[in-house]
Amino acid sequence: MAHQHTVALPHSGFQWGPEDIVRIDSLNQIAEQLRYSGPKNIKQVALEALKLSEAIDYNKGRLFAHYHSAVYELYQGNWEQALSIHKRNMERPGFYDFPELVLKTYNDMAQAHFINSDYPKSYGDFLVALEHAEASGNLSQQFRIRSNLGTMFLLLKDFDEAGIHYGRAESILDQVEDSQLQSVLLVNIGVLHIERKDYEGALPYLMKGTALSANRQETNIAAFGQLTLGRLHTYQGDYEKAMTHLNLASIGYTASGDKKGLADLAYGMGAAQLGLGEYEKARKQILKSLALFKAFSLKSGMERCYRMLYKIAKAENAPAASLGYLELAEAYSDSIAIEQNKNNLAMLRTKLAYENEKELLRRQDEEFIEKQNAYIRVITAGMVISLCFALLIHHQGKRNRKMNLMLAEKTKALTEREIGLEKTNRTKDKLFSIIGHDLRGPILSLKELVGLSLEEDPNGNLYFKRFGPDLNTKLGHLQFTLDNLLNWGQNQMQGAITRPREVPIKTQIDHILDFFLEKIERKNIKVCSNVAEETTVYADEDHFRILLRNLISNAIKFTHPGGNIEVRAQQKYGKTTIEVKDDGLGMKPDVLQRILNSQEHISTVGTNMEKGTGLGLLLCTDMVQQNKGEITVASKPGQGSIFKVSLPSKKGAG
Template sequence: MNKVRGYFLTQGCSLTKCLFVLGLFFLLHPRNYAQENRKDSLLVQINKLRSSQNFSYKDTLHIKMLNDLAQELRFYKVDSLLLLSQDALNHSKASGYNTGECRALMGLGDYYSDNGKHKKALLYYNSALSLSTKTQNKDLILESKDNLAGEYSYRGDYAKALSHYLEGIDMATEFGDKKMLSIMNENVANLYAAQKDYAQALIFYKKVKKFNEEIGNEVFSAETMSNIASIYADMNKLDYAMFNANSSITVFEKHQVMDWLAYAYEIKGKTYLKGQKYKWALHWYKQSEMLHQNLEDFRGEIDLLNGMAKAYFGLKKDSLAEVYALKAFGISERLKFLKGKQQCAETLYKVNKNKNDFSTALKYHEIYQTLSDTLTRSENRKSLTMLKTKMEHEKQKEDLIKENKKQLSQQRNYMYASLGFLLIFIVVSFLVHRSDKIQKKLNIELKQKTEDLELKQNELREINETKDKLFSIIGHDLRGPIGAFQGLLKLLKEGEVGQSEFMEFVPKLRHDIDHISFTLNNLLSWGQTQMNGSVTRPSLVNVESIVKENMHLLSEIAEKKSIKLSSQLSSNTVAWSDSDQIDIVIRNLMSNALKFTPNNGMVTISSNEMSHFWQISVRDTGVGIDQEIIQKLFRKKSNVTTYGTNNEKGTGLGLSLCKEMVEKNGGDIWVESHIRKGSTFHFTIPKAKKKYQQAG
């Protein structure tokens, strides 16, 4: 997980009790850190201001220093962040100091965010945004937007996070705030990295690096380099990852930025982990762990602990791996941090699987799978895709504007030249116009010919693919049974097999001929669709009748395997589809269900009425389908021969044909399956409108 960048102030419980505790803390924990010099300086200034004559707690300078100190202590004394922010909020309200109130609200949001209390964090961040918008404070509006987006990102709601980041980027562009442009673009890059779209993430980091160069702050650049190192590690570009990690470490050590230094050490450990250098990985993870002893950066600690667990796992020290993974999982659960919980669950699954504790392993695998689905849900992917499209559109628009400016400049030069050379201008204009007209005509002809050629190439390619597949199936799945039949007839003719022996082969011959007939029907139907010879003619279709006809047709196969065929369709299951095509779909799905269901199983056909569609489901209690095979089932070019529970042969053509037939009728088809539990194939077809039903 990449570290989210935020806007931290660089200038600048009772409250007295809080300051006393802080002073005692720094006295008992002397360190030469630049960050702590900043804290010490603020403490001295606050105490000096309080001892001055006519001091008032409502003094805006006093409130500003309280907010500054609260932010400096965020990852060191989180309780002090709460106390100082509360006091700053109270004094700001009493004095009507809106800026102080807004920063205090964000400080409280930071506290609850770091402790995993998302609702409270969002409440305070939204309050800060409302107040900053009301007072038209541009800096505070941008900070509030960035905080809100970051909080939604921690919750795994990337769509809302992206929305706030985009609004913030537009505002920062309008305000000319390069610092916030750097931060927000980097955080958008982190969203893409979370979705494993590293190419798009690196595009945003390229923008960020440009902003950082213009700002000229080497700490900002180091923060970006450490995040880039994390992405390169995930991409297994370990040399790039190590270079960026080392570069950022140098800067953080120089400026003593401890929370980011701990993160950079962790990324270096992660890089060695990716290279399976587990001892070196542990070395750098332990360097980070030492720094975390003096930090309260709980989210950063999750990746560190989980990384150490993976390193110990790689060294076959499973007990230590489990200890660190469980600790990381506990922190993730406490903070309600979905991404961290997902990664820890994956590690715990592997550890328990290695221990042969399959029950616990399954529990963590289910947690990992559920969280993976949540974090990669479609609205997140859609939002990120929309942003990518928007960026491409803006780039095209920008290129078009540049091109237009270039053309306008050229035209302007021609116009200026024409003032002195009017006659030459007329001649040149005429030639240019004629040339342009000819060129356009040639371009149109060339474009048309290119399109025609591409169309013909595509048609030829599809025809070749159809031909190859037809010959493949005929050669592979029809030639065998036919050849066996020919061989048996030859033996009978030559007298090597008697009539009684021949009759023993009759059941198998009948089975082979049924298989050939079924395959030929599918081949003819599929060939028609590929050669544009199949036309979909929708009409009123009673799906229940089609199901019953196919149950009767396949009843003998079902009886041989003692499989129970059950229809749960009602007589009102009336669709608006091509009856022949739907008949092919249902027959193929039922045939497949019988093929892959062992003896004494059950095949059930049911329907579910939706607003505009019928969802037809064919469920079996068969062997199930592996997820890797599911991804290939409906592919157009798929041609995998499979064998049923009684060694029944199939071409893999049926499901491809089903997909084409269903889609021609305006529906969708998909499958749900569990190994050794069975499979359910679903497809949808349009419902018959009431006026058609009545007419029928």
């Protein structure tokens, strides 16, 4: 039977005296402790603290009571309500007078954004909370936020970044007296080891964290530890032992009412029951988990459930059902990959913006201090002037001017070097982020099909015929993407050397249209190429081919099935203008204004849900500029787009 937590509150007729503030603070402390032992009871305690605070107009009690009301909503999965309460509380008078409340609020808002899969906002709020914690020297909150950052990157599968934050939290573990926070960190580090398939390394952390939480009757954390131990034994093939731990986790999660925990628990039970061959029980648990994840709109959870349902149906030799579940899993996998790509880039921009803001504030502080020091030096110099000879003063002034000039030159050089390094790092991070996520989908699909073939699955041919064509399309897209990535990365990191010569345009266009012939025929697009044989441009041939290939690829991508594309060229006044026109989706004015900004990355899907990295137009813009040309675009939503590229016709032209 689950252990239910109850809270004893003062009766309504209680007469308040000078000790009222102590009582209200105690209620808020109880609400904080209930985060991990009985989150269902937080609301009851918070409302009582709020009522008593209003009765005696105690602002601190009121603010913390509202904060704990938001915590309750967060633990019930109501992230929108939690954010709304937090934002209203931040607008109340006196909120920023309590640094601990400020940093805890940002920390919890970050968790709410994470539940909503808004990872850039989550990351930004965690960074603000961490800055407040470090500024106030609050080790307990530094520990909590580092742990939360580690968990965020763990769930985003960035295990290296997760390890960094967990490592920093673990380094101050012995300085934190809160056993709840210690337990959570230890169990999460165990999860990280599991994700890295280091099962032996995971076990000591899980055992220690679970034991610590059980000793303190911290229901939710103990349940999390038991759930993770169950997951570990499932991976190791010891399904009976896994179910023992999962049943213990069920007691804790049922008592706490943690909906996310219940969703993970149902999934874990389904996985273990599949290993035991109890297919019907496994299906019921996975469907229960799926319903909970759908309530959260958590795509990663839904993808895992559909993939597990595919495995169950496959084990039952039900190929039609397994194919259906696999298609749903792949659809969510592709959607998650696209979102992760965008989120990684957005988080990178969030981090850079945050660091740039901190750097700006640091420089402003240094400038202010320097001005103060300058005033002091001026005053000191004035006193010295009254005591020194004019010649000495002149000599000193000359020397100071020379030193200031040298310092200014060194500062300028250092600033330019920092800008260059920042640009290089940003380019590198963006490049590897995109490569990682664009490779993931096709490689996972290829691995699945190869695995089926090696297993000599009787339905292997059926799977291959169903998913093979789609995989072939993905691999073709991957090849095209890699060409763009490698050219763009080299262009950004090393600079590009152009070798211009006269290039016949029609030949290049014909080759590119042949390259995309399958895509053109699949979408039944009519392509009209109106280019004279003698028309040329004076440009680097490789650059020109990549430029045309990307423009025509985009036109195909955004043209509706049965639509039209026109490619034409005109030579006039020493310039050749190439025009690629389509009657497809078109672009809104705000997108149009940003589309040729070389500092901004924009990626959208095509009319047949074709994916892209958003690097094609960045690459086109760079290469046109390097070949002394210009690129313009005109577009209207629903009417299509016209891209025009103007380049020199011959050597010495333009």
